Amino acid sequence: MGENIPYITTRTNKSGSLRYYWQRSGHKIVRLPSDPIDRANLAIRLNNAADQKVEINLAWAEDTLGWVIAKYKNSADYKALAKGTLKYYKRFLNDILELGGEMPFDEISRADVIDFVESYPKDSQRKHCSAVLRNLFNEAMYRGCASHNLASNLRLAEMGSRTQIWQQEDIDSWKKAAKKHEKADALILAFDMLLYTAQRPIDVLASKWSQYTDDNIILVRQQKTKTLVGLPAHRDLKKALEIARDKRTSETIVSNKNRQMSYSVFRKAFVQICAMAGIRDLQPRDLRRTAVVRLGQAGCTIPQIASVSGHTIDTTTQILEKYLPRRVELAMAAIQNLENAEDSKKLATLTPEPK
Incomplete structure (x- = not known):
């Protein structure tokens, strides 16, 4: 069912399971149901809407990053957060969503987690961000779209500000x-x-x-x-x-x-x-x-x-x-700029005003 419907694609996740998606140029990718009849019906609806240039209001596809965030926000644990804690949780969840809400959650790697946490300059921000990620992974594990909590055991104390510069x-x-x-x-x-x-x-x-x-x-x-x-x-x-x-x-x-x-x-x-x-x-x-x-x-x-x-x-x-290194070239340029400014001032003084 659905083999002849255009724009249906498949992917295999890390566990070897086959997943179906609707993917059409210029449109957000949509995860399709596993049931062949439901899958075909939704794909047809999406194609008709795209042909007519109208939008279908769909929630995040199941098992995507956006879907897990939505589920977590609706959980009892999230709703029980204190008002002050909830404020920074919302901020970090919004930042995490910017990584790509349509991305399958199991495509997030440990390296992605570390790199994202390290992107924050302050120790307190990294600490809060890692806590949000740990809870998000717990939700994903509960929902069956993650096997391990990749945000656990982060060496936050060793995360200093990066100093690398591209030459x-x-x-x-x-x-x-x-x-x-x-x-x-x-x-x-x-x-x-x-x-x-x-x-x-x-x-x-x-x-x-x-x-x-x-x-x-x-x-x-x-x-x-x-x-x-x-x-x-x-x-x-x-x-x-x-x-x-x-x-x-x-x-x-x-x-x-x-x-x-x-x-x-x-x-x-x-x-x-x-x-x-x-x-x-x-x-x-x-x-x-x-x-x-x-x-x-x-x-x-x-x-x-x-x-x-x-x-x-x-x-x-x-x-x-x-x-910024204290380089001789920069110092020479500074002195040259000063000399040029002084020469321009002298020239303006020597040049007679037009009558």
Whole structure:
């Protein structure tokens, strides 16, 4: 039943079970029921709605990340949380959902969990985030879509702030290796957006073409801070965006099979490319810090850098204080700027005013 209905695809989970999905270009992937009659009926409804360009209000597909979060929010344990605790639980659950609500929960790896927790700069944030994830995995285990709690036994005390910076040779090596990957175009575009916008991977992957204006400004609403930043595209990024826009197949700038690339898919491919390039101890989120340092090395002021990255002035100052080396080249450039300003002032003094 349903073999001749278009847009039905299958996947095999880690336990070897076959799952059915409705996957059509330009639409959110939908998990289909195991029952063949129910599966066929839902697929037909979805195709008819897509043909008529109308939306069907469906809940998250069973066993997806969004589905587990919804189940957890409706649980007695969640409803029993204190008001103050509930506030930060909502925040972290919203952040977790940004990884991709349609992603099957069992596709989340231990590495994904560690990387996500480490993305928070403060010890208290990492502690709270890990607690939320542990409870979420408990819910998933209860629902039968996870076999282990991958958020347990995290070494939070050893998680310090990352200090890694991408050097130019690392960037060149990564891009060279990325050209051999099956998702080369999307991954290199995502890399350039991270490098030139100083934004978080989650925000870059969620960026839509509607946020890229005619005057080459990228509008980004940061998920964690809710800050709206407008970023002029660097000339190299502008060229890449123009090429990608001509070939676009989805609403999001970075796409995977005609839909938004989830963080899990992006990170997995990113790690594969790092291995191909022989790059160790560098991650996608390190590009945000790298972008800030590169702007500082280019002589940008702290307010200018903060307007790009969306950091506060204090945070931007701390990043530059910690990571921007005291190089002779920067000192020479500073003195040269001072001398040029003094020469311009002298010239203005010597030049007679027109009568």
